[in-house]
Amino acid sequence: MFIDRVRIFVRGGRGGDGCVSFRREKHVPRGGPDGGDGGKGGDVIARVDSSMRTLLDFRYRQHYRAQAGKPGQGKRMTGRNGEDTIIKVPAGTVIEDADTHEIIADLTEEAEEIVVARGGRGGKGNYAFRSAVNQAPRKATRGQPGEERNLWLTLKLIADVGLVGLPNAGKSTMLRSLSDAHPVVADYPFSTIDPVLGMVKVGKGESFCMVDIPGLIEGAHEGRGLGIKFLRHIERCRVLIFVIDLAAEASPDEAYRQLIEEMRQYNVELVKKPKLIALNKADMIDSESLRKVNDMISGGAFDTDVFVVSALSKNGLDKLVFKAYSELKKLDAMVGKGTSKSNDTISE
Structure with a gap:
């Protein structure tokens, strides 16, 4: 079956939350803040794959979400970034925002790619809020949500x-x-x-x-x-x-x-x-x-x-x-x- 126009939903991964943590070591009864930042959420990326000829795969799956970032940890450890989600499309695919009708990309070359939904930033751990007047902050921020949008994918065949x-x-x-x-x-x-x-x-x-x-x-x-x-x-x-x-x-x-x-x-x-x-x-x-x-x-x-x-x-x-x-x-x-x-x- 030849499918040349589909509508899909994409969402970037949410950023990981920042961590509230304090240094705890032997002989250090009151260690300072050491909460790490959350990891960045993964992106949703559209990439040209020359082995694809139609948009048939999107008939069976219309929702694509990237992985969320991991939360920060103690010892100023930043959470792991979320993995990107790759959407494979055939050469000649035009990507359009379904709500604003903006043309986002026109992908024509092998391996050409574009980020269609960016992941959210990770939250800040309490180590980032330390100061001379607040040496033991108990504040951390949550990760930001990833970008989400509805897209039209339209295939225009490339031929001589x-x-x-x-x-x-x-x-x-x-x-x-x-x-x-x-x-x-x-x-x-x-x-x-x-x-x-x-x-x-x-x-x-x-x-x-x-x-x-x-x-x-x-x-x-x-x-x-x-x-x-x-x-x-x-x-x-x-x-x-x-x-x-x-x-x-x-x-x-x-x-x-x-x-x-x-x-x-x-x-x-x-x-x-x-x-x-x-x-x-x-x-x-x-x-x-x-x-x-x-x-x-x-x-x-x-x-x-x-x-x-x-x-x-x-x-x-x-x-x-x-x-x-x-x-x-x-x-x-x-x-x-x-x-x-x-x-x-x-x-x-």
Whole structure:
């Protein structure tokens, strides 16, 4: 099951209480104060773990608390600090305060971490309150409570290339043909209800990550169909491939305009990303229809490079893949990062 948005509660550990104690030794009948401070409470830390792919684990556990600090002891011994609680999250997780809606962090790199709830300070022992006028204080303070908050965790998949299209356009078939992924393929709309990632090999030692985004319909930016839930995954894709069904009732240019408009309504920055068009299912139309498609392309109906392909028979896919890889390399040259690590993030 693919889970990409969950609400959790986190609480830092309470600080340990300070200690009231007096030095007691042989031949020292009235030793001074020696009560130690309490230990600090543990923090709750969110840390990226590359082995995680979804937020499914949080479906079964929503409360995370760090360990409390230990109380201080005599002989000015400070209590032990509470152990931190580590919350493992997949790369691409956005952490938001559920009450204030403040974005706390956007974690994208392996082992990247942030403290989401700090532990409380330990209380002061009576040794800290000694003075010239009060040499035997019987005062100590309690440890402070840890920070607590409700959080939204939202996963935005990180991929180099995203496949975007209307339902049943052949995106899943294309991903199966190009990568090691095995998404569900069926002859009905919304056969893909979860994003699916796959690695596409380009040459010897060269590859990039591709994601199949579930089909978008009119009104997706308002939440219709699978809507906003999956539009957000497009935000981190560096290059977009619009997969359009040539055998559908809608004309290719009309389908393309519909997809562009849905993305623009959701986030205008999405349409500024590098994009390619794959006119799919060329093996399912006759020669006359194919001629009209070529006339449409040569007539300037599209604003970017167009490839007529068949995902099922793999015809035309090589040129599409190399063009997508070329676009990724251009982006790498611009930002000075490696293809496998760089990604474009759009602020909300």
